[in-house]
Amino acid sequence: DQQVKQNSPSLSVQEGRISILNCDYTNSMFDYFLWYKKYPAEGPTFLISISSIKDKNEDGRFTVFLNKSAKHLSLHIVPSQPGDSAVYFCAATLLTGNQFYFGTGTSLTVIP
């Protein structure tokens, strides 16, 4: 059973607006979360991460929010740019473990 879920397969946003990508997880033991971005014909590249001791982490235009009680995290991109068009995967792991669990991905299209 999928332990990390991204329920929106796709999302379209106007350039300059905010993109919000969502991710839910079922295992309450997960304590570290990552977002990766993937362009066609390339491997995923790391974007941003957050530890369960925080509820927010920011890096430039990208902010990840974690709601542990709801087992939910979200990635905010502000402002969105056409170059942000890609598939975004969230992933979860245990800081003491070595396995990673990825979501199904959300394809973001930023319309110029």
Add this chain to the structure above:
Amino acid sequence: EAQVTQNPRYLITVTGKKLTVTCSQNMNHEYMSWYRQDPGLGLRQIYYSMNVEVTDKGDVPEGYKVSRKEKRNFPLILESPSPNQTSLYFCASSWQGNAGNQPQHFGDGTRLSIL
């Protein structure tokens, strides 16, 4: 240039014919891992290795083998491929599997088609 290199990038083969997908990294990373990406299922971890001669099963190890004889290489072996192993495969590496500030670097993928 720091990179994870997978070969081949594309392969079409037939059921039962043993194949190996190679993976090499030049970053002296300890941790390496294999994933497969399938529509509607995202990325699923097949095997991972914490260091030389240390490998362990991920979520979907059935039908696959790996070896880690050298730090830089982590080949994925399909001894008797079947059509349900048709997928896009990614190799990844990092300093440590669970180091928060050392995320995984991925190769560009290998698309396997098993007929």
